[in-house]
Amino acid sequence: MLIDAHTHIFPVVQGRIGGGPTVSIGYGKIRVGADQTLRVLPPAAIETRFPPKVLLEYIDWASVDKAVLLQGTFYGECNQYAAEAIRRWPDRFLGAAFLDPWEPGARAMFDQAVDELGFRAIKLELSEAAGLSGLHPDLRLDDPQVAWLWDEMEERDLLLTLDLGAIGCRSYQTDAVRRMIETHPALRIVIAHLCQPNPRAEQDSALWALWREQVSLALHPGVWMDTAALPAYLQEEGYPYPSVRRYLSMAIDIVGPDKILWGTDVPGLLTIATYRQLADLASEHLDFLSQPDRDKVLGLNALRVYGGR
Helix, strand or coil, rough: CCEEEEEEEEEEEEECCCCEEEEEEEEEEEEEEEEEEEECCCCCCCCCEEEHHHHHHHHHHCCCCEHHHHECCCCCHHHHHHHHHHHHCCCCEEEEEEEECCCCCHHHHHHHHHHHCCCEEEEECCCCCCHHHHHHHCCCCCCCHHHHHHHHHHHCCCEEEEEECCCCCCCCCHHHHHHHHHCCCCCCEEEEHCCCCHHHHHHHHHHHHHHHHHHHHHHHEEEEEECHHHHHCCCCCCCCCCCCHHHHHHHHHHHHHHHHHCCCCHHHHHHCCCCCHHHHHHHHHEEEECHHHHHHHHHHHHHHHHHCC
């Protein structure tokens, strides 16, 4: 079984980050704020949108069984949109709701996502460049203001997915996550992007120690990591991004193969490699594992974590 544990769908880009509003402007590009232009999709995406039927075509093309739909501030909140896709294709999609717990009305939004839309996971995109730390510069995961969320999620056995941003940034709150799991030992957490290893951090002993410290959080029985977007940190290396294999090996040496979920971060990664290439590399980068352990990383772990125990 092959499950992509980190994907996105959206009818149009309509988000908000520290640099300003994000808006689709066509041909795979968006505008950020008043005058910044970014490419987030290949030029064939004429309307800069990525609907569920397109994602289905991609995962079918690459023989991927299921995809986990995640959200964030960058593309914009799509809770209803994602919930409808999961209801329509329950055998192909799993997913997490978007939430900004530092915004007024967060409690009502949480109740709607869980009680009305049926989500069993919540995703917090915390990165400075594209997430909540850009909107709330002083936010802390251990802020008493948001302690209600961890209480509710632990009590309801909901999964929390965290993008903690780049190593060393103010969103990289390993200490806060550690306190969360100490005070809420039944809370289940997925940390995205394998904690964001990259060559610059690997060459800096202080930054690399921070990476290893965050990876070690997955030694806790209720913490996992996904592998999404690793090629994006290795663009100078080029395909097939051989350092991905080294980073995976290092992380698995620390926490074991039961704690890693393969993911891509499409559609954004389609500007770096085709989806078929990303799926093919999944097995290639894990060739140091036995087949049973490879099967866990490529799908069985995600099915257990996002699909129920």
